[in-house]
Amino acid sequence: MVAGIVVTVSMVFLVLSGVTSAFYPALLCLLPIVGLVLLRRDLQTPLLSPVWITVGVLSATGFFGYVLADKLEGLEGGGMTLRLTPEVRVETAILFALSAGLIVVGAAAVVLLRRAGGHSTSLREGISFARGAERWILPLTLVPMVLVVGSLGDRLVYRTVYLAGGAEMTLFGLGQQLAIAAAAVLGYVAANSASRSIRIGTLLLLAAYIVVFLGMGSRRLALIPLCFAIGYALAKPRRALRAVIPTGLAAVLLLPLPLFFRDSAVHGLVPYASKLAEFSYFEVDWPETLNNVLIAFPTTGITAFGVAPIPLQNLVISLNPAPGGMAGWYDISRDMNLNAWTPFSAVGELGNYGQPWLTLVWVGFGVVLGSLEMLVTRLLALRQPLFGIAIVGLSALFALQSIQYGLRLSSRMIVYAVLAGLVGLLIARRVRPKGRVVTAAPRQSVAVGLSSNRMPRVD
Numbered sequence: 001m002v003a004g005i006v007v008t009v010s011m012v013f014l015v016l017s018g019v020t021s022a023f024y025p026a027l028l029c030l031l032p033i034v035g036l037v038l039l040r041r042d043l044q045t046p047l048l049s050p051v052w053i054t055v056g057v058l059s060a061t062g063f064f065g066y067v068l069a070d071k072l073e074g075l076e077g078g079g080m081t082l083r084l085t086p087e088v089r090v091e092t093a094i095l096f097a098l099s100a101g102l103i104v105v106g107a108a109a110v111v112l113l114r115r116a117g118g119h120s121t122s123l124r125e126g127i128s129f130a131r132g133a134e135r136w137i138l139p140l141t142l143v144p145m146v147l148v149v150g151s152l153g154d155r156l157v158y159r160t161v162y163l164a165g166g167a168e169m170t171l172f173g174l175g176q177q178l179a180i181a182a183a184a185v186l187g188y189v190a191a192n193s194a195s196r197s198i199r200i201g202t203l204l205l206l207a208a209y210i211v212v213f214l215g216m217g218s219r220r221l222a223l224i225p226l227c228f229a230i231g232y233a234l235a236k237p238r239r240a241l242r243a244v245i246p247t248g249l250a251a252v253l254l255l256p257l258p259l260f261f262r263d264s265a266v267h268g269l270v271p272y273a274s275k276l277a278e279f280s281y282f283e284v285d286w287p288e289t290l291n292n293v294l295i296a297f298p299t300t301g302i303t304a305f306g307v308a309p310i311p312l313q314n315l316v317i318s319l320n321p322a323p324g325g326m327a328g329w330y331d332i333s334r335d336m337n338l339n340a341w342t343p344f345s346a347v348g349e350l351g352n353y354g355q356p357w358l359t360l361v362w363v364g365f366g367v368v369l370g371s372l373e374m375l376v377t378r379l380l381a382l383r384q385p386l387f388g389i390a391i392v393g394l395s396a397l398f399a400l401q402s403i404q405y406g407l408r409l410s411s412r413m414i415v416y417a418v419l420a421g422l423v424g425l426l427i428a429r430r431v432r433p434k435g436r437v438v439t440a441a442p443r444q445s446v447a448v449g450l451s452s453n454r455m456p457r458v459d
Contacts, residue, residue: 025093029062032097035104042111043373047233047244050369050376050395050417051107055100057399058347062096065297072291082298082338092301095351099362106366107373114374137386138189138198141182141205147175148212156215158268176220177416179209181393183224187231187243188389210254215269217258219292223400225250227393234389256284259292296345296403302338303348310336310344310352318349318408319361321415329408336406346407368414369395375421379428387424391417 032055036043039051046052069089084092149156151172183206190202206228213221225247232243260279261272314336320327337343350358372391379388398413 023067025090025097026063026066028097029059029066029093029100032059032100032104035101035108039104039108039111042114043107044376045233047230048376048392050372050392050398051103051366053392053396054365054369054399054402055103057396057403058096058100058103061294061296061300061403062093062100065096065294065300066090066093068290068294069297072287072294082295082302084298084301088301088305091305092297092348095300095304096297096347098358099347099350102359102362103366103369106363106368107370108366109363110367110370110374137185138201138205141185141189144175144178144182145209145212147171148179148216151175152216156212156269158266158270160266162217162262162264162267176218177394177397177413179213180220180223180227180397181390183209183227184231184234184389184393185386187228187233188235188385189231190228191232191235191239191243211269214257214272217261217267217272219255219258221258222251222255225254227396230392230396231389234385234392253281255292256281256286256289259289260284299338299342300345300348300351300403303344304351307338307344307352310349312353312357315349315353315357315361315407318406319411321412324408336408343404343406343409345404346402346410349407365414368418372417372421375425379421379424382425382428384424384428387420387427390420390424394420 036052036055043049043051046056066089069084073083186202186206190199193199193202206224209224210221213224229243229247232239257279261267261275264271264275311332314332317328317332318336320329324330324333336349344352350361372395376388376391379385379391394413394417398410398417401410401413
């Protein structure tokens with residue numbers, strides 16, 4: 001209902017403002033939301049929907065990046081100061097709107113085909129673990145922490161450089177990605193468990209991840225509580241606001257910390273802990289902090305319209321799921337950055353390749369995200385919620401990294417999400433739950449209780 005009201009009001013302003021209005025490009029960024037509202041009965045609730053999350057991130061970045069461009073211009077963020085001409089601002093806003101719209105087109109194609117087959121079921125009720133399952137699931141959330149801490153060693157505690165990892169540290173990179181999913185699993189377990197000790201354990205592990213990412217000085221620190229909220233919402237979507245509001249506030253409060261620590265002479269948990277006493281929220285430059293996120297807008301504009309045409313072979317390399325050495329990524333990686341600290345954005349990169357490739361790739365991503373949407377529903381119905389969580393979390397990472405990192409890094413999140421779904425389906429086929437299978441009626445909301453012996457089948 002809220003989304004419908006927002007879209008309706010936006011459409012009124014869009015019509016009244018006219019194409020000559022300075023605000024018109026920003027309103028264009030809201031148009032893709034119209035398509036999602038029309039498809040809402042076939043999609044998950046926004047917090048659990050790969051399509052909603054991705055389109056929402058792109059549309060919001062285009063909208064706020066354009067509206068706040070004047071106020072944020074000249075501020076430092078992402079290690080550099082960027083300025084766009086008024087003409088390039090308009091082109092950049094349109095690029096974000098077009099990218100989000102093409103995703104909706106691809107996802108709609110999947111939805112319409114599914115409707116034609118008579119299957120459009122969406123799970124909107126929470127699901128719960130079988131009794132006692134959290135006792136073995138909870139230890140699994142330690143795996144990403146072991147990968148990160150094991151890869152960094154004492155560099156997590158003390159180091160002389162800001163960035164803790166490196167391109168050659170495969171386990172470190174994998175651990176970072178899995179840590180985001182682990183935070184979502186912790187939220188899911190916390191919402192489902194009837195054991196007070198288990199719930200306390202999830203909060204302690206969440207705090208441990210916050211400490212680890214704080215020691216890394218990573219901006220992903222702010223994502224940890226948000227992903228916890230996504231996991232909570234997957235279990236109890238009707239109570240999602242109970243998790244979203246406090247964790248959203250926590251994310252806002254955590255974001256300035258890694259930015260504050262960047263200027264330290266030495267880095268790691270010990271130096272950061274000693275410097276924490278100097279930190280004050282009253283001294284935070286909030287516009288510059290916000291620009292650290294919304295610098296994705298000018299970064300995209302410069303990448304798409306301000307650098308030399310990127311060779312088309314780089315697109316093939318970026319989309320190649322093979323390891324970097326095999327794909328040839330390390331031969332071109334130095335050329336895919338604005339400076340030593342700021343990579344091209346995936347949205348801008350595709351805009352640089354030209355309209356045909358922009359259309360082809362974003363529609364393709366839309367098809368994959370629409371398929372993942374249906375796969376999440378099927379995995380939940382087959383009692384494989386962890387893999388559903390992984391898909392949602394990786395889709396969120398894809399969206400966020402598309403505006404801040406290059407196409408290769410962001411597209412790999414889609415590959416991981418597809419692999420997670422396939423593994424989930426394989427496990428579901430090998431471990432079939434006992435009990436009568438109930439076929440769900442099309443376009444109906446279905447409640448799935450994992451502790452029950454009844455399970456709807458969603459084909």
